[in-house]
Amino acid sequence: MAFYFSNLILQTASDNRKDSIVYFEREPAILVSMSRSDLLYLKEQDFATYPAIYVLIGGNKRYVGQVAGQKIEQRLTQHFQNKANDWVESVLFFGRADGKMSKADTDYLERRLIKDFKEKSSYELTNSTKGNKSYIDKLQKAKSDQLYNIAFEILNDIANIDLFGTEKEENYTYNENHPFKLTFENKVITAKSARKLYTKFAEAIIENPGYEAIIKKMVVEGCPTYSLIFGSEIGNYNGYPNAVRLSNGICLYNNLSRKALREKINTIAQQVGVEYEILKWS
Incomplete structure (x- = not known):
């Protein structure tokens, strides 16, 4: 077809x-x-x-x-x-x-x-x-x-394939080489890619025990999907991992287009009830 x-x-x-x-x-x-x-x-x-x-x-x-x-x-x-x-x-x-x-x-x-x-x-x-x-x-x-x-x-x-894999960890200090940036609750998160910003936002969310408890209720048994973005295991698509592990028992689906990544950031924020602002998305 x-x-x-x-x-x-x-x-x-x-x-x-x-x-x-x-x-x-x-x-x-x-x-x-x-x-x-x-x-x-x-x-x-x-x-x-x-x-x-x-x-x-x-x-x-x-x-x-x-x-x-x-x-x-x-x-x-x-x-x-x-x-x-x-x-x-x-x-x-x-x-x-x-x-x-x-x-x-x-x-x-x-x-x-x-x-x-x-x-x-x-x-x-x-x-x-x-x-x-x-x-x-x-x-x-x-x-x-x-x-x-x-x-x-x-x-x-x-294709939503991250050919080069997980980027090296970055600190939360903004510089001009990080074209993606958001802020919430007095935190500023920057990254070199939309996918990394999405991941770092989710990681920052579960650092709060209250938010983590909400996220855990969203975790499905097995691999996460486009619709159910939190799962207990990392799946793969044609040899590529389609999720990243945030913590023990929480994996985040990340096989997403740039547009979908922005939508899922909003989904996470709405689920836990936090206000955020995207300062840079390029």
């Missing part, structure tokens, strides 16, 4: 004999999320032949790779046949919707993604090198940067 969201196409390939391969498209980029068990069905898709940048995902480990001149399903088969990669649970990859990327493009994008993982991520990156380096001219580099940025727009705004 296919769903259309303005200039974005989301398709899922599934039936009684398949798991799900999720395909997003926003020109000029495509992004695909799949589980390890979907490899057989990946071969049936046109985009299985495209050059791509991919991330192997499992537990706290990640591996960044690229494929050009070879089918992505062939490269993944090689990975999965290697016993050293038994930790891999799922794969995410992106490329151009027209399937046209040169080796210079994939080399550049692989290096950029490896660099971003090393600088921004809390996951264990298993790459032993920084990636290949090829000559790329200014125009080609600009097009590759555009592709990269659009792929991350899909990840963050549509």
